[in-house]
Amino acid sequence: MTTPRRRLRAALAAAAIGTTLLGGCAVFSPMQTDEDYQAADGVNATFGDLDVRGVVVVSNAKDSEGQIVGQLVNTSNEDIDVSFAADGGEGGQVTVDRHSSLALGDDTALVLPKVGVAPGDVLQLQVTTAGTGVNVVQVPVLPATAYYESHKPAGAPAVTEAATPSASASASASH
Structure with a gap:
């Protein structure tokens, strides 16, 4: 009967140590709700x-x-x-x-x-x-x-796609 008790004690000790180690990670990570920051685009x-x-x-x-x-x-x-x-x-x-x-x-x-x-x-x-x-x-x-x-303002131009280099421009840039 000593074998099951030892296993139980070892499992409980491992769980306690694991919980302590994993919980300790948060000590070095600041809580984001404690930090002032601009959450919007503006x-x-x-x-x-x-x-x-x-x-x-x-x-x-x-x-x-x-x-x-x-x-x-x-x-x-x-x-x-x-x-x-x-x-x-x-x-x-x-x-x-x-x-x-x-x-x-x-x-x-x-x-x-x-x-x-x-x-x-x-x-x-x-x-x-x-x-x-x-x-x-x-x-x-x-x-x-x-x-x-x-x-978008009424007189504003539409958003344009970014310019992509032409084949000749790409070829000359690689030389």
Whole structure:
């Protein structure tokens, strides 16, 4: 009868050691919920009582129109007029009612007439309010594909496929 007891004790000891070893792996791995990070495509910023959340510019080509997509949150007791511009050019203006939010791209179409960078680059977007003046935030420029397809400005060109080298260009490049 000593043999089954020994086996049971050995199995329990192995299970306890295995559990301890496997559980110890988590000691060196930080919990992701403890880390601050930007979970969306866009950027966040706060200018006084205005929170700018998840802002991107949707444009399909350099120097074409781009639509601003994101969320504006007014935490003040007064309405806030917000102006947007890029590259020192024209932009647009919206009013965010007190203690409310405004979804740019869904509730309001705000189009920049000229986006000076190509999709995949970062644009210097000027966000202006009466209370904070001109603020510059770097926002990504994304093509109007997938989730952002419905946010393509009316005058924007369609997304084009990446250029592939011709057979003669490939042959000359290999020499």
